[in-house]
Amino acid sequence: xxxxxxxxxxxxxxxAALPGIDTSSDCYNFVNNSWFCPAYLTDRRxxxxxxxxxxxxxxxxxxxxxxxxAYPLALLARRSPAVSAVVLGGSTIxxxxxxxxxxxxxxxxxxxxxxxxxxxxxxxxxxxxxxVRNMVAGLEAVPEEVRDxxxxxxxxxxxLLLRIETPLAMPVIIAGLRVATVSTxxxxxxxxxxxxGGLGNLLRLGVQSDFRAQVLTASVLCVALAVAFDLIxxxxxxxxxxxxxx
Amino acid sequence: MDFSAVWDxxxxxxNWSGSQGMGAYLxxxxxxxxxSVVAAALIGxxxxxxxxxxxxxxxxxxxxxxxxxAVPTFAVLVLLSLGPLGVGELGPYGRAGLATLVALxxxxxxxxxxxxxxxxxxxxxxxxxxxxxxxxxxxxxxxxVELPLAMPLVVSGLRLAVVxxxxxxxxxxxxxxxxxxxxxxxxxxxxxxxxxxxxxxLIAVVAVALELAMxxxxxxxxxVPATRTxxxxxxxxxxxxxxx
Numbered sequence: 001x002x003x004x005x006x007x008x009x010x011x012x013x014x015x016a017a018l019p020g021i022d023t024s025s026d027c028y029n030f031v032n033n034s035w036f037c038p039a040y041l042t043d044r045r046x047x048x049x050x051x052x053x054x055x056x057x058x059x060x061x062x063x064x065x066x067x068x069x070a071y072p073l074a075l076l077a078r079r080s081p082a083v084s085a086v087v088l089g090g091s092t093i094x095x096x097x098x099x100x101x102x103x104x105x106x107x108x109x110x111x112x113x114x115x116x117x118x119x120x121x122x123x124x125x126x127x128x129x130x131x132v133r134n135m136v137a138g139l140e141a142v143p144e145e146v147r148d149x150x151x152x153x154x155x156x157x158x159x160l161l162l163r164i165e166t167p168l169a170m171p172v173i174i175a176g177l178r179v180a181t182v183s184t185x186x187x188x189x190x191x192x193x194x195x196x197g198g199l200g201n202l203l204r205l206g207v208q209s210d211f212r213a214q215v216l217t218a219s220v221l222c223v224a225l226a227v228a229f230d231l232i233x234x235x236x237x238x239x240x241x242x243x244x245x246x
Numbered sequence: 247m248d249f250s251a252v253w254d255x256x257x258x259x260x261n262w263s264g265s266q267g268m269g270a271y272l273x274x275x276x277x278x279x280x281x282s283v284v285a286a287a288l289i290g291x292x293x294x295x296x297x298x299x300x301x302x303x304x305x306x307x308x309x310x311x312x313x314x315x316a317v318p319t320f321a322v323l324v325l326l327s328l329g330p331l332g333v334g335e336l337g338p339y340g341r342a343g344l345a346t347l348v349a350l351x352x353x354x355x356x357x358x359x360x361x362x363x364x365x366x367x368x369x370x371x372x373x374x375x376x377x378x379x380x381x382x383x384x385x386x387x388x389x390x391v392e393l394p395l396a397m398p399l400v401v402s403g404l405r406l407a408v409v410x411x412x413x414x415x416x417x418x419x420x421x422x423x424x425x426x427x428x429x430x431x432x433x434x435x436x437x438x439x440x441x442x443x444x445x446x447x448l449i450a451v452v453a454v455a456l457e458l459a460m461x462x463x464x465x466x467x468x469x470v471p472a473t474r475t476x477x478x479x480x481x482x483x484x485x486x487x488x489x490x
Contacts, residue, residue: 096457097450098413099490100420104430104446107439108249179315186318190417190490193434200320207324207421215328219321226316 028213037213044214047202052221054116055198058188059229062120063181066127073128074135075161087132095129099190102126106194119191126187127180134176138169167241174237178230185226199225251440252447261444268429268448275425277338278415279456282347283407286354291400294359298366298396299388307363314356319414319490323349327421340424346415353414353490354407361403365396394469401467405460412453413490426452 027037041048077084097105099122105111106118142165150164166173189200197204199218206214255261262269297303326345327333336343369392377391393400419427429445432438 093454093457096409096453098416098453100413100416100427100430101446101449101453104433104442105450107443182316186316187490189318189320190420192320193420193430200318203318203320203324204420207328210328212328215321215324219318219325222318222321223316230316 028211033210033212035212035216040213040217048217048221051199051202051218052225054196054201055185055188055222055225058116058119058123058191058196058198059181059184059225062123062184062188063127063177065120066124066131066180067177069124070128070131070135074132074139077132077136078139084136091125091129091132094125099126099187100193103191103193114194116191116196118194119188119196122191123184123187127184130176130180130183131173134172135169138172138176139165141172142168170241171237174233174241178233181229181233182226185222185229189222248440252443255440255444256447261441266428266432268426268445271424271426271428272448272452274338274340275412275415276452278343278346278350278418278425279408279411281339282350282411282415283354283358283404285347286351286358286407286411287404289351290355290358291362294362295366295388295393298363299384299392301367304363304367307359311356311360314353319349319353320417320420322352323414323418323421323423327423333422342418342421342423345421346418346423346425349418350411350414354411357406357410358403361406362396362400365399365403366392368399369395397467397469398464401460401464405457405464408460409453409457410490412456416449417490 026032026039027034028040028043073087077087094102102122102125103118106115106122107113111121112118146164146168147160150160155164189197189203191197192200192204195201199222202214202218205211206218261267264270294307297307323345326349327342329345331345331348333342333345335341336347339347373391373395374387377387382391415425416427416430418425419431426445426449429448430442433441433443433445
């Protein structure tokens with residue numbers, strides 16, 4: 001006989017084990033344990049919002065940090081084939097390391113240990129593979145004639161890079177950002193090993209307590225976040241680069 | 247945490263032996279990886295090769311990778327283990343063995359299918375036409391021309407699958423499943439930082455070793471050594487597959 005321990009805020013769950021009592025209004029007790037449960041969404045709204053917020057901020061910060069590191073690395077890689085081999089090879093090796101191991105290795109001092117910043121560092125390192133490649137490819141695809149024309153107009157190296165090359169490389173860079181962001185949203189769930197996995201924390205707690213509604217809700221929210229980020233970046237690309245339309 | 251504690255943990259024979267030792271978990275995880283990649287190849291390669299050969303289903307073969315990237319492997323593992331597959335013991339694969347194997351298979355398929363399909367489609371059409379002109383038909387054309395030229399990309403798909411599956415097998419421990427992730431989760435549970443870092447190092451080192459070993463196989467699979475004239479598909483920037 002299963003003990004009907006109360007799981008949510010409703011008293012119905014305590015009665016669930018008693019025969020003849022309708023528990024259909026409370027679908028997330030131990031007896032029913034439904035995958036779909038609207039009552040769960042309303043009762044645990046605060047918890048879901050907090051996990052989603054954590055998921056969003058860690059994703060945004062990780063991709064931003066990754067992009068800020070990847071840009072100078074891409075400029076270095078463009079300068080010499082030797083640096084390019086080291087940067088691309090190094091980021092490929094980092095990308096090979098499983099996320100559970102990557103987050104756990106953050107316990108080595110002076111890395112931050114049990115902290116959201118460990119998750120941010122790990123995720124930012126993963127984005128490098130995609131972002132550096134796309135930044136190099138985007139910058140190299142700028143036609144030589146365009147560079148010549150800009151130089152002829154008196155553009156120096158920095159101005160050429162910032163005003164001509166980078167904007168023209170933007171479609172390829174944003175394509176990389178989209179791939180990086182979508183995989184970051186998915187990878188972040190493993191951050192729950194350090195207690196900072198956003199919706200992954202709900203997955204971890206859900207599996208420990210055999211809580212189907214929580215697990216399905218967190219999974220769906222994860223995929224929805226990935227799709228939402230992808231659409232937002234696509235929208236930004238259209239807004240920022242009107243000549244790309246059509 | 248002191249680094250010497252990590253080495254001490256790795257050097258201690260007792261930590262490697264027994265059913266809860268790193269040795270058993272390592273063998274278990276390698277077994278999981280090999281089983282699911284072989285199963286995914288047996289299912290995915292014929293489908294991808296057929297689609298590539300007849301030139302249909304490109305959108306499916308490409309999009310399967312994009313979908314794979316957006317769905318967290320952890321979520322799939324959790325959903326499968328709480329679902330009908332359950333967390334029962336499955337021989338050498340351990341607790342939640344079936345749920346783990348199915349999740350690994352699902353995440354091994356996208357890189358295998360996408361790469362094999364793209365490899366076959368990118369075989370130079372002129373070479374295919376020349377082979378047709380020499381009288382080659384469907385099966386012979388596929389065996390003697392298309393498949394050998396597509397081989398590097400087919401193997402590259404297997405390499406991505408191996409690395410991805412190894413990483414996903416690691417997180418099976420988060421659903422109380424099998425594999426080396428248990429060294430890490432047990433370390434966290436008992437507050438033994440040296441054990442956590444030792445387990446993470448072992449997982450990472452084997453992942454890199456698998457990647458390098460598969461890269462060697464990939465080189466060997468090229469029909470013509472890369473330094474000579476290239477007749478296979480053009481090398482292109484590889485979009486990384488889904489990651490765990």
